Amino acid sequence: MNEKADARTRRLDLAARAAWLYYIKRHTQDEIAADLGVSRPNAQRLVALAISEGLIKFRLDHPLLKSMELGERMRERYGLDTCEVAPSGDGQSERAGVALLAAQFIETLLASPTPQILALGTGRTLLATVREVTSMDRPDHKVVSAVGNLTRDGRASPYDVAIRLADRVGAQCYPLPLPVLTDTREECEFLKAQRGYGIVDALVRDADAEVLGVGSIGATAPLLIDGFVTPDELHQLEAAGAVGELRSHPIDAAGTLIDDAVTRRLTAVPPVSRPRRPTILVAAGRSKLTALAAALAGGYATGLVIDEPTAVRLLDGRP
Structure with a gap:
């Protein structure tokens, strides 16, 4: 022995x-x-x-280690297929880091030789993302916007990312040239009954993948700042429990879509909970915490691209 x-x-x-x-x-x-x-x-x-026999102990010594660990924790916590966390402390803004990672997802999708349909939301982080996408020539792919790009007085949104991305990658573009919010429910229903809307609606629902921004609700809400809703309409949404929005559709803290007199005038295609296709949320900054937590609670994404400080606060339950 x-x-x-x-x-x-x-x-x-x-x-x-x-x-x-x-x-x-x-x-x-x-x-x-x-x-x-x-x-x-x-x-x-x-x-x-x-x-x-465990004689070798492996240790990864790299600045990205913390971000990778955070991504893994986020995947487990929220049941995501993927989560990319942009590291902090590298001299760039939170939004810039998130944009770089989200652009990689879009480039990978559009690199496919098989024709792809990519649905897009809107917002500042998505606009920054599109600017980071490498120029290419993909005439067989389709880029479709799930959100209207006009105010009620006809002013164009500066954050309509579908047209910008399609120009950058040479893809077919299907914008939604409608006001985000109409004056009446009857006007909204009339516009949504048009053939062009039906084409965009079908493309959004049949898309192979989607990339969405997350909007906050409150004094700094993009819907308010960009002139899509009035202060009174925003107050109505807050009174109904809205804490964030996806595709311009407000959601409450549990991720449930708000259904009231204001939201019934929205032209955007509503987001879908528990999507079967890759659906990536992109968000950066502390101001998005409450809205992002609601979107994740509602199960609107299979993936997430986020900055490191926001990921830490989400996991710690800090505002």
């Missing part, structure tokens, strides 16, 4: 030496075999033994 124990100890000592030579000294397996006086296959087995 002692002889067996001694033999095992000697073999583990040899395995440790083999592992040291391989991982620290960067020796080849032939060099390890020569140094230890064993055959090359035996040198391979010794390195494998060191791994199986």
Whole structure:
């Protein structure tokens, strides 16, 4: 019994030496075999033994480690397929880091040789994302906007990202040239009954993937600042429990779509909970915390691109 124990100890000592030579000294397996006086296959087995016996402790020493760990925790917490966290402290803004990562997702989708349909929301972070997408020529792909791009007085939104992305990648573009919010419910229903709206609506629902921004509700709400709703309408939405919006559709803290006199005048295609296709939310900054938490609670995404400080606050439950 002692002889067996001694033999095992000697073999583990040899395995440790083999592992040291391989991982620290960067020796080849032939060099390890020569140094230890064993055959090359035996040198391979010794390195494998060191791994199986836990003699090697792996540590990743890289600035991205914290971001990768946060992404994994976010995936587990919110049941996401993917979560990319933009690291902080690299001299760029939170939005810039998120835009770079979100642009990579769009580029990967559009690199497909098979025709793809990409649905888009709107917003400042999405606009920054589109600016980071590499120019390419993809005439068989389609880019469609799920959100109207006009105010009620006819002014165009500066954050209509579908047209900008389509120009950048040479794709077919299907904008939604309608006011985000109409004056009456009857006007809204009339516009949505038009053939052009039906085409866009079908493309959004049939899209292969979607990238959405997340909007806050309150004094700094994009819907208010950009002139799509009046202060009175915003107050009505807040009174109904709205804490954020997706595709201009307000949601409450549980992620439930608000259904009231204001939202019944929205022309945007409503977001879908528990989507079957890749649906990526992009959000940056502390102001998006409440809205983002609601969107995740409602299950509107399969993936998320977020900045590191916001991810930490979400996981810690901090406002």
